[in-house]
Amino acid sequence: MPTVAPLDLDGHCVAAVFLNDIPHFALADGSVHRLDHGHKTVQANDGMLAAAHDPANQRLVTGGEDGKVFAVKADGTAVELGGAGKKWITSIAAGPQGAVAYGAGRSAFVRLADGTIKEFQHARTVEGVAFAPRGLRIGVARYNGATLHFPAAEGKPLELEWAGAHTGITFSPDGNFVVTTMQENALHGWKLSDGKHMRMSGYPAKVKSLSWAVRGRWLASSGAPAAIVWPFHAKDGPMGKAPLELGTRGDAMVTCVSCHPSQEVVAIGYEDGMVLAARFADQKEVLLRRPGKGAITSMMWDREERRIAFGSAAGDCGVIDIAA
Amino acid sequence: MSEASAPIPVTVLTGYLGSGKTTLLNRILSENHGKRYAVIVNEFGEIGIDNDLIVESDEEIYEMNNGCVCCTVRGDLIRVVEGLMRRPGRFDAILVETTGLADPAPVAQTFFMDEDVRSKTRLDAVVALVDAKHLPLRLKDSKEAEDQIAFADVVVLNKTDLVTPEELRDVEATVRAINPTARIHRTQRSAVDLAEVLDRGAFDLKRALENDPHFLDAEEHDHEHDHVCGPDCDHDHEHHHHDHAHPAAIHDVTVQSISLRGGEMDSKKFFPWIEKVTQIEGPNILRLKGIIAFKDDPDRYVLQGVHMIVEGDHQRPWKEGERHESRLVFIGRDLDAERLRKSFEACQAVPN
Numbered sequence A: 001m002p003t004v005a006p007l008d009l010d011g012h013c014v015a016a017v018f019l020n021d022i023p024h025f026a027l028a029d030g031s032v033h034r035l036d037h038g039h040k041t042v043q044a045n046d047g048m049l050a051a052a053h054d055p056a057n058q059r060l061v062t063g064g065e066d067g068k069v070f071a072v073k074a075d076g077t078a079v080e081l082g083g084a085g086k087k088w089i090t091s092i093a094a095g096p097q098g099a100v101a102y103g104a105g106r107s108a109f110v111r112l113a114d115g116t117i118k119e120f121q122h123a124r125t126v127e128g129v130a131f132a133p134r135g136l137r138i139g140v141a142r143y144n145g146a147t148l149h150f151p152a153a154e155g156k157p158l159e160l161e162w163a164g165a166h167t168g169i170t171f172s173p174d175g176n177f178v179v180t181t182m183q184e185n186a187l188h189g190w191k192l193s194d195g196k197h198m199r200m201s202g203y204p205a206k207v208k209s210l211s212w213a214v215r216g217r218w219l220a221s222s223g224a225p226a227a228i229v230w231p232f233h234a235k236d237g238p239m240g241k242a243p244l245e246l247g248t249r250g251d252a253m254v255t256c257v258s259c260h261p262s263q264e265v266v267a268i269g270y271e272d273g274m275v276l277a278a279r280f281a282d283q284k285e286v287l288l289r290r291p292g293k294g295a296i297t298s299m300m301w302d303r304e305e306r307r308i309a310f311g312s313a314a315g316d317c318g319v320i321d322i323a324a
Numbered sequence B: 001m002s003e004a005s006a007p008i009p010v011t012v013l014t015g016y017l018g019s020g021k022t023t024l025l026n027r028i029l030s031e032n033h034g035k036r037y038a039v040i041v042n043e044f045g046e047i048g049i050d051n052d053l054i055v056e057s058d059e060e061i062y063e064m065n066n067g068c069v070c071c072t073v074r075g076d077l078i079r080v081v082e083g084l085m086r087r088p089g090r091f092d093a094i095l096v097e098t099t100g101l102a103d104p105a106p107v108a109q110t111f112f113m114d115e116d117v118r119s120k121t122r123l124d125a126v127v128a129l130v131d132a133k134h135l136p137l138r139l140k141d142s143k144e145a146e147d148q149i150a151f152a153d154v155v156v157l158n159k160t161d162l163v164t165p166e167e168l169r170d171v172e173a174t175v176r177a178i179n180p181t182a183r184i185h186r187t188q189r190s191a192v193d194l195a196e197v198l199d200r201g202a203f204d205l206k207r208a209l210e211n212d213p214h215f216l217d218a219e220e221h222d223h224e225h226d227h228v229c230g231p232d233c234d235h236d237h238e239h240h241h242h243d244h245a246h247p248a249a250i251h252d253v254t255v256q257s258i259s260l261r262g263g264e265m266d267s268k269k270f271f272p273w274i275e276k277v278t279q280i281e282g283p284n285i286l287r288l289k290g291i292i293a294f295k296d297d298p299d300r301y302v303l304q305g306v307h308m309i310v311e312g313d314h315q316r317p318w319k320e321g322e323r324h325e326s327r328l329v330f331i332g333r334d335l336d337a338e339r340l341r342k343s344f345e346a347c348q349a350v351p352n
Helices: B021-030 B075-085 B104-113 B115-120 B135-141 B143-151 B165-178 B205-211 B218-224 B231-235 B267-284 B337-345
Strands: A003-008 A013-019 A022-027 A031-035 A039-043 A048-054 A059-064 A068-073 A078-083 A091-094 A100-104 A107-111 A117-121 A128-131 A138-149 A158-171 A177-182 A186-191 A197-201 A210-212 A218-221 A227-231 A244-246 A254-259 A265-270 A275-279 A285-289 A296-301 A307-312 A316-321 B008-015 B037-041 B054-056 B061-063 B072-074 B093-097 B121-131 B154-158 B183-186 B256-262 B285-293 B299-306 B309-317 B326-332
Touching (some): A003 A031, A022 A048, A022 A059, A022 A307, A048 A100, A068 A100, A078 A100, A100 A128, A117 A138, A158 A186, A158 A210, A158 B061, A254 A296, A265 A296, B008 B021, B008 B104, B008 B143, B021 B093, B037 B075, B072 B075, B075 B115, B104 B115, B104 B121, B104 B309, B121 B135, B121 B143, B135 B143, B135 B165, B143 B165, B143 B285, B154 B165, B165 B183, B256 B337, B267 B285, B267 B337
Parallel strands (some): A013 A296, B008 B093, B037 B054, B154 B183
Antiparallel strands (some): A003 A316, A013 A022, A013 A307, A022 A031, A031 A039, A068 A078, A100 A107, A254 A265, A265 A275, A296 A307, B061 B072, B256 B326, B285 B299, B285 B326
């Protein structure tokens, strides 16, 4: 039976992650709580809006209302890495070689490990940023498409066009596909080798959470009363294929998805705080957490693949141990 | 559950450059009115007050991918409201300041079209500041100045000390010609009573009617605002302003308002009609407001709309002796008044 070790905090959880196997919970007020032989806290931003896990450096990078970027580590430090003046930093991503990308207003910034910061100005607001898995390349979600920049090299960016407002972005783990979330209830994808479009629509709500399954064979998404899992193992991605619908419920929307690190299993968080795990092959479900106080906003599996840290919009966070 | 708390009221402040918007904003931020405001502005620049809750945001108009050109939202507002609402205990209300040239429609529509924003906030009122001295000039060179007035629930007619009583009367008549349903307040140096601007519930038609039961009733309006003549009477005969005594003031007005009156409506006819009208004429309709009496329905039905978006609900039972009358006001451009009137009347349960 899975067991839940709860951690009741006060406020919206922006990110629940493991840093050096220690569960960390970053809240919208900028405090980062960790369960390391007791409950400890460090203050990062004055108002946190975005956070990204950086597995290579076992740190959480955060951006916020104060226009600053922080790096939080398991040793309880929160170090300021950079900023964007008075503008809110609304999106952030961690990349290879210690690079961090963040968006503020109409600019995307890339901070390299040596501290140099490059700015990429856009005509419209930078809504989302992501790093490609290899090389130093970022993708920016923007109005009417996405832009790919190469921060280490001079040269023109690659523009990917699709009408509408694109609010978030992710690269497939093999680097072959770019997928954006949109203001309307849909995802859009591009196959980078030939620019082919992929329309993934039919969601009843906006998609706010995406997670790639092991080896990038599937992309799980929120935005429906089930986790919608698109097949990406074929050459052309999900085109012409129906997605899996896992953990379907009649009474609650999925708000967060997090794929298992090595198996084709996804942890599914719902708006009422329930968490299920579902296996792709046979759609078998296991209840991991009963409904709580708020919508699940963030989840992460640990390296042992045994625990899941989760956070909610109401602050009732915790750690699920599936093997206990 | 913190997310389920009462929706936060949002006031939208529009007004052309120099209309006194910043002065009013500074008053709202500095006066002791017992409420804490989060303010979304385009530039910190002119606001002389230090406040953590002033958020600088680039106006981003996003067209929705649904083939409708008037279905636009403010993308930046969606993001900022989402961020603010993650820490809701910090403020009681939100104020959105638009740039002088802004079209107010995308701001208003954001509060209806985005499900996240809609679930956490409610549009309280669109307030337009108007420079009494320069309005005639503004109307000559900008469609936006007119749109802002047409859109407003509350018009603050500012800088009245810079005009003669005659000029003021003309300007007010012009405002009334553009928007017969807005509340108008004459002020100097933006010194309007803040209670007349904030927490009005003007977009909540039920409350708007409680506050001002006659707000769709043009004759009552005449009294309340002490009009000498004004083009208020426009609502009944829209060609009237051609013979008006102050043609120069009204000349640059391209917005028209059409007031329709009828008896009890057949809901089976009315709803498809209003849907069709807003679908087809949506781009030309800036605002619509109405009170509808349906046959065999004991309750008054109130509705209002922005472009193609229409919302309606039952308000309260008809009072004893109250006339079961339907009234609908369209504010827009290039609307065929006669066709609207005929098709509206055809929705009556007992046709004329």
